[in-house]
Structures are given as structure tokens and as C-alpha cells.
Amino acid sequence: MIFWLKDMGEFRDVVVSSRIRLARNLDNYRFPIRIGTDEARQVYDDVIRSLDKNKYLSFKMKDIPVIERNMLVEKHIISPALLHTPNISGFAMNEQEDETIMINEEDHIRIQVLDSGLALKKAWKKADEIDNQLGNSLRYAYDEKIGYLTSCPTNLGTGLRVSVMLHLPAMEMTKEINKVLTTITQFGLAVRGVYGEGTKALGSLYQISNQSTLGDSEETIIKKIDHLTRQIAEKERITRKNIFEKSAVSFEDKIFRAYGILKNTRIISTDEAVRLISFLKLGIASGLITDNNINDMDKLFIEIQPASLQYISRKEMNDMERDIKRAEIIRNKIN
Amino acid sequence: MIFWLKDMGEFRDVVVSSRIRLARNLDNYRFPIRIGTDEARQVYDDVIRSLDKNKYLSFKMKDIPVIERNMLVEKHIISPALLHTPNISGFAMNEQEDETIMINEEDHIRIQVLDSGLALKKAWKKADEIDNQLGNSLRYAYDEKIGYLTSCPTNLGTGLRVSVMLHLPAMEMTKEINKVLTTITQFGLAVRGVYGEGTKALGSLYQISNQSTLGDSEETIIKKIDHLTRQIAEKERITRKNIFEKSAVSFEDKIFRAYGILKNTRIISTDEAVRLISFLKLGIASGLITDNNINDMDKLFIEIQPASLQYISRKEMNDMERDIKRAEIIRNKIN
Numbered sequence: 001m002i003f004w005l006k007d008m009g010e011f012r013d014v015v016v017s018s019r020i021r022l023a024r025n026l027d028n029y030r031f032p033i034r035i036g037t038d039e040a041r042q043v044y045d046d047v048i049r050s051l052d053k054n055k056y057l058s059f060k061m062k063d064i065p066v067i068e069r070n071m072l073v074e075k076h077i078i079s080p081a082l083l084h085t086p087n088i089s090g091f092a093m094n095e096q097e098d099e100t101i102m103i104n105e106e107d108h109i110r111i112q113v114l115d116s117g118l119a120l121k122k123a124w125k126k127a128d129e130i131d132n133q134l135g136n137s138l139r140y141a142y143d144e145k146i147g148y149l150t151s152c153p154t155n156l157g158t159g160l161r162v163s164v165m166l167h168l169p170a171m172e173m174t175k176e177i178n179k180v181l182t183t184i185t186q187f188g189l190a191v192r193g194v195y196g197e198g199t200k201a202l203g204s205l206y207q208i209s210n211q212s213t214l215g216d217s218e219e220t221i222i223k224k225i226d227h228l229t230r231q232i233a234e235k236e237r238i239t240r241k242n243i244f245e246k247s248a249v250s251f252e253d254k255i256f257r258a259y260g261i262l263k264n265t266r267i268i269s270t271d272e273a274v275r276l277i278s279f280l281k282l283g284i285a286s287g288l289i290t291d292n293n294i295n296d297m298d299k300l301f302i303e304i305q306p307a308s309l310q311y312i313s314r315k316e317m318n319d320m321e322r323d324i325k326r327a328e329i330i331r332n333k334i335n
Numbered sequence: 336m337i338f339w340l341k342d343m344g345e346f347r348d349v350v351v352s353s354r355i356r357l358a359r360n361l362d363n364y365r366f367p368i369r370i371g372t373d374e375a376r377q378v379y380d381d382v383i384r385s386l387d388k389n390k391y392l393s394f395k396m397k398d399i400p401v402i403e404r405n406m407l408v409e410k411h412i413i414s415p416a417l418l419h420t421p422n423i424s425g426f427a428m429n430e431q432e433d434e435t436i437m438i439n440e441e442d443h444i445r446i447q448v449l450d451s452g453l454a455l456k457k458a459w460k461k462a463d464e465i466d467n468q469l470g471n472s473l474r475y476a477y478d479e480k481i482g483y484l485t486s487c488p489t490n491l492g493t494g495l496r497v498s499v500m501l502h503l504p505a506m507e508m509t510k511e512i513n514k515v516l517t518t519i520t521q522f523g524l525a526v527r528g529v530y531g532e533g534t535k536a537l538g539s540l541y542q543i544s545n546q547s548t549l550g551d552s553e554e555t556i557i558k559k560i561d562h563l564t565r566q567i568a569e570k571e572r573i574t575r576k577n578i579f580e581k582s583a584v585s586f587e588d589k590i591f592r593a594y595g596i597l598k599n600t601r602i603i604s605t606d607e608a609v610r611l612i613s614f615l616k617l618g619i620a621s622g623l624i625t626d627n628n629i630n631d632m633d634k635l636f637i638e639i640q641p642a643s644l645q646y647i648s649r650k651e652m653n654d655m656e657r658d659i660k661r662a663e664i665i666r667n668k669i670n
Contacts, residue, residue, distance in 0.1 A: 249602050253602045260592075260597075261596060
């Protein structure tokens with residue numbers, strides 16, 4: 001179901017995933033906010049033509065049913081913003097679903113590479129290759145002084161957004177998370193929820209990314225986030241160990257109760273499920289729960305989101321039906 | 336551990352237990368509230384002498400360690416009031432622990448017979464036999480007009496207290512319980528918590544007993560409570576069925592979550608445990624949970640009380656140690 005999430009990856013016990021995103025625009029078309037329908041179709045055709053047809057499958061958004069569109073967002077394959085302009089937007093992705101080229105989102109082109117664990121350099125290398133491939137046949141909107149031109153000034157220059165998704169339940173428990181979040185902001189980085197800007201930190205998951213795309217080189221931006229992520233992940237590991245040593249029983253209790261509820265529930269909301277899966281992940285990372293693995297839990301986290309649920313069930317469902325289906329999927333997934 | 340609770344019994348899905356208690360005093364001694372130590376010892380000796388030595392074991396309260404005293408209360412073998420005068424009180428009980436003769440509680444003699452399910456007539460027959468046996472060799476304080484004389488006027492006449500312990504979770508859920516409790520009171524009956532007067536209704540358990548001991552015959556009092564219990568039990572059964580049919584999923588969810596938590600918890604308070612065991616009992620009665628039986632859950636209810644816990648562990652424990660031990664006992668008991 002979710003191909004890009006894997007067991008492997010550095011700091012996989014803390015870092016769920018790494019993401020590289022590049023914003024690009026074409027020189028010979030108006031930017032998406034001003035673009036006409038015909039022009040937009042030409043952008044789509046130009047971009048798809050520049051990609052290796054053997055490697056990438058391409059889709060026009062208007063051909064995709066609404067539930068599947070939302071499911072793609074939940075799986076992080078496309079951005080929520082790509083759904084804002086379904087008449088002109090589209091995307092290409094590879095079979096592993098870890099490389100996406102979004103077309104006519106806020107910019108003409110958004111290149112995205114995903115990986116599990118801390119793998120920013122690897123993801124950057126892939127994104128850079130796609131960028132070069134496209135750049136060979138397309139003329140980018142580029143300014144010698146500023147760099148790549150984008151619709152929003154926050155993406156100007158490198159057009160690079162580097163982000164990591166961190167699971168920080170222990171620091172959330174001890175409230176140390178607040179200090180960490182302040183530090184992150186002071187470093188000029190942004191903290192967001194699982195599904196991007198304006199979404200809340202579900203299940204102790206925090207998305208950290210660079211705010212500035214201008215001034216520093218791609219390598220510098222990546223190095224900065226990679227370095228800070230390592231520090232935060234180490235701190236989370238230490239905090240987990242401390243909590244476990246200081247209050248082993250109540251820690252075990254929280255985790256095993258979460259396990260017991262998830263294994264037995266018949267109806268459960270996304271919020272509660274996500275909170276309990278977060279505890280279970282912590283239990284797996286701490287070695288208390290041995291029959292399940294973190295990667296399956298990260299996949300489960302996505303599979304129980306509203307659209308993914310409905311896609312699995314092949315039908316639209318109301319809130320209660322979803323809560324029942326969610327419980328069923330969880331019970332079946334947990335060993 | 337708890338011998339008097341059994342699988343069998345009428346309405347065992349709703350009625351945990353039936354109890355008959357007779358208050359008697361001896362004519363030739365001052366009543367316990369005014370009694371001297373030597374006199375009290377003579378009462379003890381007189382009563383024990385009148386009992387079949389092959390059937391009853393006798394104990395002076397002062398010889399019993401405090402934790403064991405409290406455990407006997409939790410197991411309903413003796414009354415809490417018997418602990419108020421440990422220097423003069425004592426009791427005799429049979430091997431099955433379903434027949435107790437308490438000595439120098441509020442009255443000289445308190446005969447108690449316990450049984451599981453609705454079994455008032457059977458219990459009454461046993462209590463009546465013990466009463467006859469004692470009456471053959473002891474001279475009771477008795478008035479031709481009033482009947483048996485007792486320390487408190489609320490026991491005058493028959494000296495009979497008839498009570499049933501009912502598990503009424505469904506009517507609690509639908510709030511119908513309030514109407515039922517009002518009706519019970521209007522019938523001149525009293526409703527109490529699990530451990531008697533002034534204790535709260537833990538785990539949806541309600542103790543119903545007669546308030547008046549004067550005026551009606553023993554048979555009339557018993558018939559009245561037996562009749563009302565059947566009505567309440569039938570109503571509880573119907574309510575369970577209705578809830579199950581109307582909202583099967585959320586009903587199942589409550590029960591399976593309770594099961595999941597109890598099966599996995601590492602630290603749990605009496606209150607929470609009792610609440611969850613109540614759900615589990617309901618699940619067993621409804622046929623949703625098949626690996627466990629109601630009788631084991633009723634025993635568990637007693638085994639997790641503070642004194643019983645400490646007795647099992649053979650040591651005094653603080654709150655946290657008890658909550659941990661309680662979780663362990665529950666995990667081991669539930670299949």
C-alpha cells in the first residue's frame with residue numbers, strides 16, 4: 001500500500017521520513033496563479049515529455065476520483081495544494097512512489113523525493129538528478145542574482161524545502177519539546193504538523209523544515225537540518241531511556257494499555273488511534289513490544305486516515321462507518 | 336481463595352450473591368455495647384460450645400492479623416462492624432466459608448449465610464438450621480410481642496436482614512437505574528454499595544436489602560425481596576439486550592477495550608479495575624467474551640481489593656505497590 005516507507009533508515013526509531021522538495025517554473029509560460037487552461041495543458045505536456053516514460057507514470061488530477069486524490073495527500077505522495085487547482089494540475093511518480101513531480105501546483109513544477117529515516121543526502125541526490133533531467137529540455141525561470149524564480153517569495157533562490165518527520169513522544173511527555181521547538185525556530189527553521197502548514201502535531205509527530213530558501217546553498221541547508229535532526233533524535237533517545245528508567249511501570253502501563261486498546265477496539269477516531277499508535281511506536285522502539293515493527297505502525301498511521309480508509313473500503317463512508325473500519329484495520333494489522 | 340462464590344445460581348448473569356443474616360442476643364448477658372471483657376469471653380465460649388465442632392472453625396478476632404481481618408471483610412465472610420471491637424469479637428465459619436456465626440459484633444450473635452446467584456430460600460433454610468441449633472442450647476433475648484431483641488431497633492423482631500448483590504451495568508448506562516432505585520426505596524427496601532451502608536456502588540454493583548425487620552414474617556420478607564430481585568434482573572437482561580441491539584458496535588467497543596486494558600495494564604487503581612471488570616462481566620453475560628466466566632470475574636473483584644492483595648503478597652504494600660500487584664493479578668487471571 002505505502003511503498004516509500006521502509007524499515008531501514010538512520011535514526012528510524014525517531015525519524016519517520018525525510019523529504020526534499022524543489023520548486024521550479026518555466027520561463028515561457030505565465031505562473032500558475034495567472035495561467036490559462038490551454039497554457040497549463042502545455043506546461044503539463046512539456047514536463048511529462050521531459051521525463052523518462054519508462055520510469056514515471058503520469059496523471060491529470062481531473063481524471064482521479066476525489067477519494068483517491070485525498071489518499072495521495074495522506075500518503076504524502078502529493079501536496080494538499082495540488083488539489084486546489086484540479087482542472088490544471090497533475091503529477092508524475094515512479095513505481096516506488098518515492099519520487100513525484102507535481103505540475104501546476106503553486107509553481108509549474110514541484111519535485112519531491114521521499115525516504116524513510118534520516119536520508120536527506122540520498123533524497124537530495126535523487127531530486128537533483130530529476131531537476132537536471134528536466135532542466136536539460138525545459139527552460140527554467142531563473143535570475144542570475146536571485147536564483148530560481150517562484151510564485152511565492154518564500155521559495156525564491158534554491159526553491160528547496162528540506163524536511164524531516166520526527167516522532168518525539170518522550171520529549172512531549174517531559175515537556176522538553178517546548179524548549180526544542182523554540183530552539184528550532186531560533187535556528188530559522190519551521191515546525192509543522194504531519195500534513196504541513198497549519199496542521200497540528202498528531203501522534204507526537206513533528207515536521208521540521210527550512211524557512212529560508214535564499215542565501216544559503218542547497219548543501220548548507222541540508223547539512224543544517226541533518227545536523228539539527230541528529231541532535232534532536234539523540235536527545236529524544238536519551239529522554240526515552242530516562243523516562244523508562246525513572247518510571248518503568250507507568251511507562252510500560254501506558255504502552256501496553258495502548259496496545260491492548262488498539263488490539264481490541266471496535267470503533268475509534270483518527271485522533272485517538274494516532275495517539276495510541278504513537279505510544280505503540282514508542283513501545284516498539286523501547287523493545288517492550290516485539291511482535292510489531294515501527295515501519296508497519298508508520299504505514300498504519302497513514303492507512304487509517306479518512307481518505308485512505310475509504311479507498312481501502314472502495315466506498316464513501318460517514319464518520320461512524322470510518323471509525324468502525326479504522327478499528328478493524330488496526331486490529332488486523334497489530335500482532 | 337473465595338470458596339463461597341460459585342458458577343451456579345439462578346440469574347447468575349445479574350445476581351452476584353444472596354445473603355441471609357440473623358441477629359440474636361443472649362438473655363443472660365449484657366448486650367455488647369455494655370458488656371465487660373469477662374462476660375464477652377463467656378458469650379464467645381457459650382456460642383462456640385453450641386456449634387458442631389466438626390463443621391465450624393472458630394477464631395478470636397485478636398488472634399487474627401489486621402490484613403487478614405480486612406481480607407475477611409472484603410470476602411464478605413465477616414462484617415466491617417466485627418472489626419470495631421477486636422478485643423471481644425470473634426467468629427465461627429464452615430469450610431466452604433458460606434456460613435459464618437459472628438460473636439460480639441453489634442449483637443451477641445450474627446448468623447450469616449452466603450450463596451451465589453439468587454438463592455435466598457436455600458440460604459434462609461441454612462440460617463434457620465443454625466439458628467435452631469444455637470437456640471437449642473442458648474437462651475435468646477426474646478419478647479413475646481416484639482420478637483427477638485437487638486441492640487439497634489432496626490433489627491428488632493425477626494432480626495433478619497435479607498440481601499442480594501446485583502450487577503446492573505446496562506440500567507446504569509441508560510440511567511434507568513435511578514428509577515429502579517426509587518422504586519426499591521418506595522417498597523421499603525434499602526440500596527447500598529458493595530461493602531454495606533455508606534459505601535458507594537462500585538462496578539455497577541448494588542446491594543438491596545430489607546429495611547424493616549418487624550411486622551412481617553421471615554417468609555414474607557424473603558418472598559418480597561426474591562420477587563423484586565427477579566423483576567429487576569429481568570429488566571436488566573432486557574436492557575442489556577436492547578443496548579446490544581441498538582448500538583452493538585459501541586457496546587462491543589466498551590467491552591473489548593475493557594478486556595484489552597485489563598489484559599495489558601501494568602498499574603491500576605481499585606476504582607478503575609472494578610469499573611473495567613464490570614464491563615467484562617457484561618461482555619461475558621452477553622456472550623461476547625467467551626474465554627472467561629462471570630464467577631472468576633466476581634472472585635477477581637474481591638481478590639484485587641487492598642487487603643486481599645496484601646494477603647496474597649504476604650506483605651504490607653503502599654498504594655503504588657498495590658496498584659502494580661493488582662495489575663499483575665488481573666493479567667494472570669484473565670484469559
